[in-house]
Amino acid sequence: xxxxxxxxxxxxxxxxxxxxxxxxxxxxxxxxxxxxxxxxxxxxxxxxxxxxxxxxxxxxxxxxxxxxxxxxxxxxxxxxxxxxxxxxxxxxxxxxxxxxxxxxxxxxxxxxxxxxxxxxxxxxxxxxxxxxxxxxxxxxxxxxxxxxxxxxxxxxxxxxxxxxxxxxxxxxxxxxxxxxxxxxxxxxxxxxxxxxxxxxxxxxxxxxxxxxxxxxxxxxxxxxxxxxxx
Numbered sequence: 001x002x003x004x005x006x007x008x009x010x011x012x013x014x015x016x017x018x019x020x021x022x023x024x025x026x027x028x029x030x031x032x033x034x035x036x037x038x039x040x041x042x043x044x045x046x047x048x049x050x051x052x053x054x055x056x057x058x059x060x061x062x063x064x065x066x067x068x069x070x071x072x073x074x075x076x077x078x079x080x081x082x083x084x085x086x087x088x089x090x091x092x093x094x095x096x097x098x099x100x101x102x103x104x105x106x107x108x109x110x111x112x113x114x115x116x117x118x119x120x121x122x123x124x125x126x127x128x129x130x131x132x133x134x135x136x137x138x139x140x141x142x143x144x145x146x147x148x149x150x151x152x153x154x155x156x157x158x159x160x161x162x163x164x165x166x167x168x169x170x171x172x173x174x175x176x177x178x179x180x181x182x183x184x185x186x187x188x189x190x191x192x193x194x195x196x197x198x199x200x201x202x203x204x205x206x207x208x209x210x211x212x213x214x215x216x217x218x219x220x221x222x223x224x225x226x227x228x229x230x
Contacts, residue, residue: 007079008172008182024063029121029150031220032212039063041148041224045070046213048116052076053104053137053149054123058086058097063200065090067096074115076100076107076124081175105129108136115140120149126184130192131165134199144229147201152186153208153219161188165195192223 030036042050045067045068052061055075056174065073075097078082084099100107104124118137120126125133137147154161155168162168167183187195189206196204203226211217 006174006180007081007178008174016148019171023066023090023093024059026067027060027063027121029220029222030209031122031150031152031210032214033220034212034214036209037222038040039068039209041222042068042117042119043146045117047071049114050074050117050119051100051107051115051140052123053108053118053120053125053133054127055086056082056123058099058122060089060092060119061086061097062090065093070096072096072098074100076104078103105132105136105139108133108140112139112144116142116145118147120151122150122152125149126151126186127182128185129165129167130185130187130195130199131184134195134201138200138227141227143227145227147196147223147225147227149223150209151192151221151223152184153189153221155186156216156218161186162186162191164191189221192221196223196225202226202228 001118026038028034028036028038048070049072050070051074053075053076055061058075061073061075064070075086083099087099105128118141167185169181170184172180172182193204205224207222208219211219
């Protein structure tokens with residue numbers, strides 16, 4: 001199922017995509033992508049089936065495909081522009097890297113028990129109602145499978161994260177450059193823990209990674225959880 005709504009990610013990363021075609025040497029979970037843990041948080045991916053939820057230009061998925069030997073990694077994104085950019089950058093990595101143009105919840109619901117590992121690097125988990133996405137993610141994981149995601153610990157303005165499952169409207173641009181808004185879920189640690197538990201996850205762990213020194217510094221919540229093995 002592909003999206004038919006306005007592509008609010010049309011402009012994101014286009015300048016970099018035109019100039020930088022390299023597969024990244026690594027990635028970090030922190031907001032500034034300079035510090036903190038790396039892909040080891042995902043566990044050993046050798047021979048595993050993995051999905052990047054809200055993969056964008058698929059840079060993180062490309063890194064994993066090249067350096068961590070999964071059986072297959074699905075780069076899932078609903079944005080036509082991001083999907084096209086990912087293919088333009090990394091089509092040579094197929095079939096190990098597989099590009100999926102789909103709305104993430106619909107894709108997960110259509111792939112029950114298909115994945116060993118799911119992750120979101122400030123991706124679909126941030127921009128999809130967790131009451132829809134997290135149960136779908138639990139169902140799409142095989143027993144004992146792992147979900148990992150990084151998300152903002154607070155708003156970029158410095159305002160505290162939400163104490164319940166409430167989305168904020170954040171600015172975006174249409175493909176034509178007109179101002180628009182999209183929903184983003186910036187939730188406190190205990191809220192993520194509660195919605196993950198309600199979705200059927202166990203072994204929930206949340207680590208706060210400190211803000212770096214970039215132009216819009218923000219602390220990160222790095223969250224891991226498992227689907228029960230039985």
